[in-house]
Amino acid sequence: MLGNFSYCNPTKLYFGENSLSNLSDELKKYGDNVVFVYGTGSIKKNGIYDDIIKILKESNKNITEIEGVMPNPTVEKLYEGIEIARNHNADFILAVGGGSVCDFSKALSVSVNCNEEPWEKYFVRFEEPDCEIIPIGCVLTMVGTGSEMNAGSVITNQNTKEKIGHAFADEKIMPKFTILNPRFTMTLPKYQMVSGIYDIFNHICEQYFSGTDDNTSDYISEALMKSVIHSSLVAVKNPNDYEARSNIMWTATWALNTLIAKGKTTDWEVHMLGQAVGGYTNATHGMTLSAVSLAYYRYIMPYGLDKFKRFAINVWSVSPQGKTDEQIAKEGLLAMEIWMNEIGVITNISDLGVTKDDIENIADLTLTMDGGYKTLSRDEKIKVLSDSL
Structure with missing residues (x-):
């Protein structure tokens, strides 16, 4: 090992078939206004959506939803999410889905309180956030990206046909927790x-x-x-x-x-x-x-x-x-x-x-x-x- 480095990963993991039972305790640590982010609807078919909504309501959270996050999240979808999260005075973002949903949620977390244009700031100039970052948590339903335990985010600009990732340096952008239930991945094609x-x-x-x-x-x-x-x-x-x-x-x-x-x-x-x-x-x-x-x-x-x-x-x-x-x-x-x-x-x-x-x-x-x-x-x-x- 010839390099010099520091290592810190603050994301807490809950793994296994009963891991979703930990969501209630985690939600207690954050504010009342939760933005529930998910993809194109599979979690409504397999029952995960209903389970999450039940836990959020039992935790007395005020819920707004951003649905339809696509496999390659776009700048346009990010702008839509920013408006929804701002109108909800978001305290916390709950990402339920695969890596694209997690990536989108991290981009959202650094953009809601940003006074600059997020695409230019984060994905063209690769700058770090200088605004309040909204904490996020993840419930993973598809594996591959590793986005559940890092500070990376990939966003696509359909106008320029650019798909760009930014590995943020700030540990605050990492998910506060991730719930990993292998059963949730078994309905994937x-x-x-x-x-x-x-x-x-x-x-x-x-x-x-x-x-x-x-x-x-x-x-x-x-x-x-x-x-x-x-x-x-x-x-x-x-x-x-x-x-x-x-x-x-x-x-x-x-x-x-x-x-x-x-x-x-x-x-x-x-x-x-x-x-x-x-x-x-x-x-x-x-x-x-x-x-x-x-x-x-x-x-x-x-x-x-x-x-x-x-x-x-x-x-x-x-x-x-x-x-x-x-x-x-x-x-x-x-x-x-x-x-x-x-x-x-x-x-x-x-x-x-x-x-x-x-x-x-x-x-x-x-x-x-x-x-x-x-x-x-x-x-x-x-x-x-x-x-x-």
Whole structure:
């Protein structure tokens, strides 16, 4: 561990089938005016909405709702939410849903009392809030983003086709608590489940494929990746396997609560490429990552060959006997591709609606990161995207 760092994660987690029973006690810590934020209606079909409303009413909260938060939350939806929260004099935001709802709620928490234009301030200039932040809590119904235990938020501007994430530095933006009940995730369609699974896996990869020192964080990452691989194969065969779904949910949280990023640089270029594709197509986030990952990792592999060799051996159990380092590394990426096909994620951007004519525009929308093994030029972004078609 060669880096210097501090670590603090103030989010309290309640995990398990009875975890929702803790919501009442948590609500007592906050003001009376609660903004209840959720997605496009699935929680009304599976009964979670009724359970939450009952608890809120029993807690004597004044409730207003922001419903219809979409999978890629938009600036327009954020503006709508700001007006609702201001009119309600919001004391607390309760986010019930997947990562998009959590992301939206964090953006809302720093925007309600902000005197500036939130998109420009937070997602263009990447400034930190200088206003009162409204506390939030989460009840998670879909896993993948890790948004339940970090200070990140991703918002899409449909006018400019930009999808931009801001990892806020202020710990106050992190959820005060998150309720994690694996049962809540079991009504998701397979497409959403495997999309979330790949999102988890890639979060780990983004932090793993960087640095050359002997770092404890990388050993943790390898264990988390092996857990995702194993549990994903079980869950694809039997989506109602509680043990597999609970392991996936727990791994998702630890994949992006900043723990495995400590003491090292991190990459995140796959996310920049995927978010650019997502901003252009409105495709599901995890699928945009899976669609560009293989081409990107095959391109940067020569620049981080030792780590890709280690990845092949330690994560995919590739035998190194009688093989060159390059052969071992390539075999690891092939094993990854086989797994991706087995769980059913998308592996090319053409399946998301991208055409050859779109490539240069998407490349121009892709932010450049410099923490990995290769900083991509514009031409290199075009090549990776072209190889992803």
